[in-house]
Amino acid sequence: MWESIASWPWCSCVRCAVPRQEGRCLRWRSCRGSWAAGNRQAASEHLEQFRASGEDFGEYIKRRRKVDEGVVEAVEAELLQDPLAALGELSKRVRARLGREDLNAWNLRAALDRIPFEKLRGVLRASLEQGQAGVQYREAWLLGEMVDHVESVEELKACLEVDHRSQDRALVDPGGVRKLLEPGAALEDVSGQLQVICLCMTLYFWGVPLSRLGFWLGVNKTTVLRWMVGLVNEIFGDISQKVLDGIHLGVVYADEKWIKIRGVWHYWFVVLDKKTNIPLVCYLSKTRSRWVCQWLGLWLKKFTGQAKAVVTDGLKSYRYFLPGVPHLLCHFHHQQRVTTWLAEHFPQAERLDQLKAMMKRVLQTDDKRTAKRRLEKLERQCERLGIKGWVDKTRACFSELLPAIGSSQLPSTTNAIERFFRTFNRFYKVRCGFHSMESAIDQLSLFLVGYLFTVTAQDGTAPIEAVWSEAARTPLYRLINDPFGVRAELKHVKETPKMADDEAALLLQA
Numbered sequence: 001m002w003e004s005i006a007s008w009p010w011c012s013c014v015r016c017a018v019p020r021q022e023g024r025c026l027r028w029r030s031c032r033g034s035w036a037a038g039n040r041q042a043a044s045e046h047l048e049q050f051r052a053s054g055e056d057f058g059e060y061i062k063r064r065r066k067v068d069e070g071v072v073e074a075v076e077a078e079l080l081q082d083p084l085a086a087l088g089e090l091s092k093r094v095r096a097r098l099g100r101e102d103l104n105a106w107n108l109r110a111a112l113d114r115i116p117f118e119k120l121r122g123v124l125r126a127s128l129e130q131g132q133a134g135v136q137y138r139e140a141w142l143l144g145e146m147v148d149h150v151e152s153v154e155e156l157k158a159c160l161e162v163d164h165r166s167q168d169r170a171l172v173d174p175g176g177v178r179k180l181l182e183p184g185a186a187l188e189d190v191s192g193q194l195q196v197i198c199l200c201m202t203l204y205f206w207g208v209p210l211s212r213l214g215f216w217l218g219v220n221k222t223t224v225l226r227w228m229v230g231l232v233n234e235i236f237g238d239i240s241q242k243v244l245d246g247i248h249l250g251v252v253y254a255d256e257k258w259i260k261i262r263g264v265w266h267y268w269f270v271v272l273d274k275k276t277n278i279p280l281v282c283y284l285s286k287t288r289s290r291w292v293c294q295w296l297g298l299w300l301k302k303f304t305g306q307a308k309a310v311v312t313d314g315l316k317s318y319r320y321f322l323p324g325v326p327h328l329l330c331h332f333h334h335q336q337r338v339t340t341w342l343a344e345h346f347p348q349a350e351r352l353d354q355l356k357a358m359m360k361r362v363l364q365t366d367d368k369r370t371a372k373r374r375l376e377k378l379e380r381q382c383e384r385l386g387i388k389g390w391v392d393k394t395r396a397c398f399s400e401l402l403p404a405i406g407s408s409q410l411p412s413t414t415n416a417i418e419r420f421f422r423t424f425n426r427f428y429k430v431r432c433g434f435h436s437m438e439s440a441i442d443q444l445s446l447f448l449v450g451y452l453f454t455v456t457a458q459d460g461t462a463p464i465e466a467v468w469s470e471a472a473r474t475p476l477y478r479l480i481n482d483p484f485g486v487r488a489e490l491k492h493v494k495e496t497p498k499m500a501d502d503e504a505a506l507l508l509q510a
Contacts, residue, residue, distance in 0.1 A: 067110045074098050075111040076119065083120050177234045180479075183470035187486060190475050194231070195486070198479040201228045205450030205480075207430045229442045235476070236445055239452065239464070243278055246467025249305040250275055251410065253417040254296065254312050254321055256288060257424060260433035261440050268444065271296055272417040274311075276466035279420065279448065284440060293321035311404075311414055314397070329400045330414040331363050341390050355385060362394070366406040423451060453480045 071094065078085065078093045085093070087105045095103055179189045180198070187195075200213050204224075214221035251274040256267040267288055271281040281299045285292045300307065300322065309326045312318040313333045338359045342352050362374045375391070375398065382388040394401075404412035427447050434440035452464040453476060462481070464471045471477050478486055 067107050070098065071103065071107065072111045072114050075108060076115050079115065079120055080123055083123050177231070180476040181235060181238055181474050183473040185475055187475055187478070190479075195479060197227045197231050198476065199483045200224055201231065201446065201450065202480050202483050204228060205427060205447065205454070207426060209430060228446060232442070232446045232449055236449065239449065242464070242468045242471075243280070243452075244303065247273060247276065247278065247280060247303050249273075249300070249303050249307045251309045251311065252280065252300070252307050253411075253414050254293075254310055254318055255414055255417045255421070256315075257421045259284075259428060259440065261437055262435055263433070266440070267292075269293075269296055270417065270420065271300060272420055274411060274416060276463060277416055277420065278452065278463050278466065282444065282448070284437070284444070288315065288317050290317045290320040293317045293319075297322045309403075309410055311411055313414055326403070327400055328404055328410060329397055331401065331404065331412045332414070334394075334397075334401060335360050335363065338390070345386070345389070355387070358385075359387065359390065363401060363405065368402055368405050371402060371405050420451075450480065453477055455481050 074094045074097045075090065078090055078097065087108060091103060091105050091108050094108065095101060176189070176191045176194045179185045180194065196217070200217075203213060204210065210221035210224055213224045217224060253272040253274065254269070255272075256269045258265050259268055260266070264286070267285050269281070269283045269285060269292060270279050272278070273280050280303060281296050283292065283296060283299070297320075307322055307325045309328055310318070310322055311328045311330060312321075313330050319327065338356060342356055342359075346352055358378065362371055362378065365371050365374070375394065378385075378387070378391055379395070382391040404410045424447060427450075431443065434443060453462050453471070455462050462471065462477065464477075
């Protein structure tokens with residue numbers, strides 16, 4: 001047998017493939033055991049397999065290889081889902097997919113050699129463009145380091161705090177700024193210039209353009225913006241600390257709003273407290289990845305207590321936001337997706353009102369057992385109705401929809417944070433975008449100050465009063481909510497014009 005091999009011009013081992021010297025391969029002794037199957041098995045193993053084949057050479061040659069086409073296809077399918085999966089994790093997934101326990105990491109290495117890179121190139125490019133590949137392992141380590149740092153710091157500022165740039169500090173009197181946030185301080189202690197800046201900030205919050213404010217004051221519009229931003233930078237830290245000290249975590253909402261910065265869409269993430277309607281964490285990001293949601297959860301740890309539940313609209317990345325806390329899905333968004341799902345799967349159907357009513361009726365109750373029975377009834381009829389896909393999705397997330405049904409503590413919708421974003425839309429639509437990230441941060445901070453101190457029409461109080469009861473006694477609160485009344489109180493408005501007195505005297509003389 002070995003004599004016939006020695007007569008070949010090339011070594012049959014796939015690892016060697018070098019010319020023979022003096023009738024045999026240069027590496028003949030090291031690779032002779034792998035000539036038959038192109039692997040690294042010893043000659044004794046080949047002999048055992050030959051005997052197991054009934055000493056039939058034909059059956060021995062046709063024996064099944066461990067790394068066959070089925071294994072290669074399974075490895076390729078797993079790589080298309082996660083191109084950067086570790087070898088150990090990849091072997092577990094392949095074994096689970098094929099139901100085989102005889103595959104190890106070395107077998108997968110052999111399968112990886114047979115998969116062309118061109119098939120994975122498109123997946124990797126898409127992951128890199130979305131910020132989900134390449135940097136995620138470093139980001140995981142970085143987030144861990146940030147958690148350790150936050151827990152080690154003794155004095156922390158509030159989560160609303162951002163690194164602001166000090167602008168036009170000469171226009172802002174530090175003593176006057178402190179008076180703005182001092183309960184019981186007299187309005188006369190605040191300079192007239194600061195009062196004008198507060199008036200401009202109030203008008204800007206309600207949608208008056210910068211160009212009109214600059215025209216009224218006789219200055220450039222960018223000067224007015226610098227005045228307002230400079231004031232906000234001075235008071236933002238103190239306001240944030242009041243929020244941090246007064247909040248005890250309970251049920252929170254998490255949602256994002258798209259905004260345009262220099263022609264590129266960004267996402268403004270906000271975590272809102274259910275009890276006070278105060279934004280606890282605000283973050284501006286280019287993506288909606290899992291790392292952004294983990295970063296939000298990191299900032300939320302700075303508040304007292306632990307969140308009882310998180311209500312979201314169903315974005316997959318939010319599953320990484322406070323993973324140990326119960327997550328609830330908004331019923332309104334779930335009901336909206338019923339119409340979308342029917343439009344996608346029944347594009348030609350004309351009468352779907354009855355089917356839509358049956359699907360939406362699952363959550364239209366205040367009793368949890370009724371909701372369960374309605375879903376079970378649809379499960380029995382889903383094949384006939386053609387809605388099995390929707391029923392399967394609803395069953396998968398039903399545990400996140402059920403707790404809010406009939407509950408007086410857990411909200412069933414994200415209406416509270418949607419109202420917050422509607423208020424922001426009124427502020428944003430006048431701007432129509434921001435020209436830089438720094439400008440966006442400054443103006444978002446300006447909006448937050450206006451939102452926290454503005455009295456709402458529902459209960460006649462400002463959100464800041466929920467955590468700081470004396471806020472209503474501060475000059476800033478009065479200047480924002482009653483700017484013209486304050487100016488009249490300070491005698492900046494003439495109650496009886498002098499010209500009218502002169503005309504009355506002339507009439508009497510006549």
